[in-house]
Amino acid sequence: MTSNPQNTMDAKIERADKALKDAGTLIQKIAGSASKKQNKAQIRKILSAIQQTMSVLGGVAEYDSRAKAAVSVFMSVLQLEIDRRDNDEEIVAVCYSMTSMIYVLRYLNQDVAAHEDLADQLAEEMSNMSEAIKDFGAFADVYYTKCKSWIVRFARAREFKGRIQDFANTFLQNQERIEFILVAQMAGGQVKMVHELAAVKASISTLIDRVGAPASDREKQAFEYIKSHGEQILESAQGLTEVARTLHDSVTSSTIEAINDAYEDLLEQNSTLFEFKLKGATMELSEAIDRSTAKILNRMESGPHDLIDEPDIKEIWKGNDWKFSVKCRIFVDALCNHYTEKFLKSASEDNWTLKILSKVINYPAVGEAIDEDASGFISVHEINHFLNKNKELTTPVWFAFWAVGPQYLDIDYTDKIDEITEDLEERCRKLKTDDQDLNMCIDDYLDTLKLINCITEWAAWDAGASGLEELDDETEQDLVDVATTLAQKKEALIEGNLNAVGYRVDQSSLPSLTNQAAFRIEQSIMVLLYLILRKHDEIISAGMENMTAQQFASKWQDMDATLSALVWEFHERFKSLRRSWRSQKLDIELQVQCYAGGLFNGWYKEYIKEGSLIVKFLESDDDEEEDSEEPAGQENTSASLAVSVDAKVDQLSQRVTALDTRLDTIESMLKQILSMRLGGPSQEESFVHKNPASTSDYDSTQRGEEDGGDAACRPASREYDYEEDAGGQNSENPDDDPNINAENPDDGGYGGGYED
Incomplete structure (x- = not known):
């Protein structure tokens, strides 16, 4: 049954609305708290909440190329903030303001985007929005890198407060204008606008006012030192050095430049690095979009193999009737079989690769290269991503x-x-x-x-x-x-x-x-x-x-x-x-x-x-x-x-693994005993069943010799059950199905690792 896209979008909007409201509540909460440690946890929650808007904006922006450009910049700037290990509350508060502004685009639909009378107004507002977001991203990067020192922020506190407040005000004004343009076109004005940002505006201003304020004991000592000697002490290198020592910090030429250089000069000095960061965030987001369910379903016609670009790998995937993922070892084994058969039919300059690929000892390395999350499974996305990195070599x-x-x-x-x-x-x-x-x-x-x-x-x-x-x-x-x-x-x-x-x-x-x-x-x-x-x-x-x-x-x-x-x-x-x-x-x-x-x-x-x-x-x-805030000594x-x-x-994990191995051994022995008692195969046949030959073009003796050189990294014994796993039909345990989805890699004890 196909779901209604509009219903799906409505559900996303509902979740994002709630998340944005919760983020506003958290901002009010941290504005009333002086504990930097407690606020740090709340800040991560705010970023997680406003991130919920991305799925809505990504869908809505498809209606208009200008909106798509603005959303792309917004997502990249927000991703940079999310990826930081330490976030400043004043910057995150303005990120909330920025998110509230662009989230107004949820009212953009195909009818509004195609409205000729609104074209010029929308174009101008989208351009203003994109420019404001990128300017804020550039400022935030300078603020975190060149101006991270408390001395710099204290010395330029008045300027920084003004600039950060200007960004917050700009985002609010842009939000109001774009709301008016979009909502005014809705029949009878039936949509009631709720300016949730206005409700937390005072809290955002409170957080901005904290810029340069001392928080830690060392900063308070430095503040008292400056207060007793006058702020003019920051105008000399010697004075800066004395203040820095109370902070257990040092003063370099970069510190002096960060205090004295014009803001525009700081931006220019940091511009190239910021562009690289922005590009990196954009690449990260593109990866997430490529993994999205919607994009996968749009490309898939008859099966998951349709998602694979490389012809040989597509053929292997289709021939084995794999689903969206497959165990690493089974994939590499099938890969070796495919190229062995292919090269037997027609000579190839790549024949030498089989001498490497056919060695079981090399299977883990190949699997790890593709398996990005170390789950023990290779997904269609991971194999595509792995092959797309290959610009000039043949696949084998x-x-x-x-x-x-x-x-x-x-x-x-x-x-x-x-x-x-x-x-x-x-x-x-x-x-x-x-x-x-x-x-x-x-x-x-x-x-x-x-x-x-x-x-x-x-x-x-x-x-x-x-x-x-x-x-x-x-x-x-x-x-x-x-x-x-x-x-x-x-x-x-x-x-x-x-x-x-x-x-x-x-x-x-x-x-x-x-x-x-x-x-x-x-x-x-x-x-x-x-x-x-x-x-x-x-x-x-x-x-x-x-x-x-x-x-x-x-x-x-x-x-x-x-x-x-x-x-x-x-x-x-x-x-x-x-x-x-x-x-x-x-x-x-x-x-x-x-x-x-x-x-x-x-x-x-x-x-x-x-x-x-x-x-x-x-x-x-x-x-x-x-x-x-911690007691002394803690x-x-x-x-x-x-x-x-x-x-x-x-240590506990090692014990559990050892216990699992023993239980597997006992289970195997019991099955053999029961099989013999019930008139099943002979002991010799049972042994062969439990140790089937690999489907690769080499015998079991060769396998033993190759494994012997690296026993510690040899895959678990159950992974040698190729015939059961590869077919999925002879397996007595459904958990042994190799086509199990990588999102649930629990195959009864063996996932992606390699153990003795």
């Missing part, structure tokens, strides 16, 4: 590269990074002077550099085989040639983008810097670290040539911020993977050792050990937001407590 060569190539390149890049950083710490220390601010910046950089070493330690823990050892010389050379070519092109792309942004990187810009819409840090971390650390090495080697101590300190701050962004992205991906593995009841430690060739292994080992550098890094970040315990809980949960 592309798969063969991902089977072995990334680990080979990661080892190579790790060696280069280690070579760069080998004596970097000593050279950094030699650049210290009697300037305390400069020394503090150098120490901060060195602390972050230690975290980079935790990432590159993966190779030492893994003692890493590159995967090339088992290949013959000719196949190895073919693979190395492909990997080298791809690496050179990726380096050129990323290096060009890094040059454009002055090697200043944050998490929001990573998708556009690497040209990865669904950015996965494990696929780019090593090349990013290599290029960035190589640049840092140049800066450090040049020393303070033609620079003041404050200018040099600013360089160190920028370098530290860039490395910190990569560290945060790496850690957040690690947490995401761990959540996925836990949901599948997998052994976390084993998964870490195997995933991406063990790339997260060094990080995990450091994360769970006592006195972890990673935990200290997380605690120091929390400390920046500390509002001193600050900065949240990260340590979280790690302790993580370790216990991981």
Whole structure:
């Protein structure tokens, strides 16, 4: 039964209306609270609530290209705010005002969009709306990056309050004008306009008035110091340094520029990086739209295979009658079968790829490359996205590269990074002077550099085989040639983008810097670290040539911020993977050792050990937001407590996994006994049934030899039941159906991981 699109849209509007109303209530709540810690949780709820409007606006904007442009800018700016780790209440309050303005477009329909008398008015208002939203996004980015320091915000508080209030007022005025244009055309004025934004206008103003106000104990001490010495103390570098020390902060040339430079100059300096961030947010949103149910249904005619663009993969998907997703191992096995049969019928230059794809030991790597959420399943969207990244290679060569190539390149890049950083710490220390601010910046950089070493330690823990050892010389050379070519092109792309942004990187810009819409840090971390650390090495080697101590300190701050962004992205991906593995009841430690060739292994080992550098890094970040409400001695315990809980949960997960394995073994033995008692197959036949030959073109002896080299990362034994799983007809347990949807990957104990 087909649902009525209008009913669906009405339901979305109803949900969005309620969410926006709830967001307004939350703004009033945080305006009446002085607790920064409590407000932080409410701020995330506000962003989550106003995000509900996106689905409505995305549908309505299809009526008018001008509206679509405005909605696109709005979604990207809002996504940037949502993606930030820390949000300021005054900026989020104006995001609510901005959302209320553009949400008026829910009254736009095909009749109004086609109304000739309204065309010019709508065009002008849509243009004004788009411009105002982008201007606010540019301001917010400068506010969060160049003007993050409390000293800067205090010094420019009056200006910032005025600008933020101007944005709020502009959004309200635009909302009123566009409401009048759209609603005036409705018959009899039957729609009653409710200006909910006006009800929270006073609360928004209250939050804006807090700009530059002291919140933490350190800020209050700095405020009292300024108050006792007069605000003119901020006009000299020496005075700024004295205030900064009460904040345990440093003053660099960037701090002075952020205080003294004209607002337009700050925007211009940040414009290129902001455009990269905006592009990254747009790419992220496009990915979400591509995944949407509506778009999928519009493209699908006879089955899920219609959604796949590549002919060979479409044929494989259709031939196996898979649904929207399939288990990784089953997919790779079918892939190998397909190309084996194809190359037997007609010779191909890609024959060499079968020597890689036919090895069971390489199955996990291929599956991981496609499986973005580590669910153990490959969806039609994921396979399309994976193949769309391939710009020039044939499909079998592309798969063969991902089977072995990334680990080979990661080892190579790790060696280069280690070579760069080998004596970097000593050279950094030699650049210290009697300037305390400069020394503090150098120490901060060195602390972050230690975290980079935790990432590159993966190779030492893994003692890493590159995967090339088992290949013959000719196949190895073919693979190395492909990997080298791809690496050179990726380096050129990323290096060009890094040059454009002055090697200043944050998490929001990573998708556009690497040209990865669904950015996965494990696929780019090593090349990013290599290029960035190589640049840092140049800066450090040049020393303070033609620079003041404050200018040099600013360089160190920028370098530290860039490395910190990569560290945060790496850690957040690690947490995401761990959540996925836990949901599948997998052994976390084993998964870490195997995933991406063990790339997260060094990080995990450091994360769970006592006195972890990673935990200290997380605690120091929390400390920046500390509002001193915790009793003495209890600050900065949240990260340590979280790690302790993580370790216990991981241990519990390992025990559950071991118990599941034992239960599976007992169940298998009982089935064999019952089968024998009921006159079923002989013991030999039963054994064969439980260990069927793979459908790939190699015998079971070869399989055993290949698995033996990497037992720890071998898939669980039930995954060898290809004939039962692939057909889905002989399976005694419906949970073993390979076509189970990836959204519910519980297949009776085995999901996407690989365990012994």
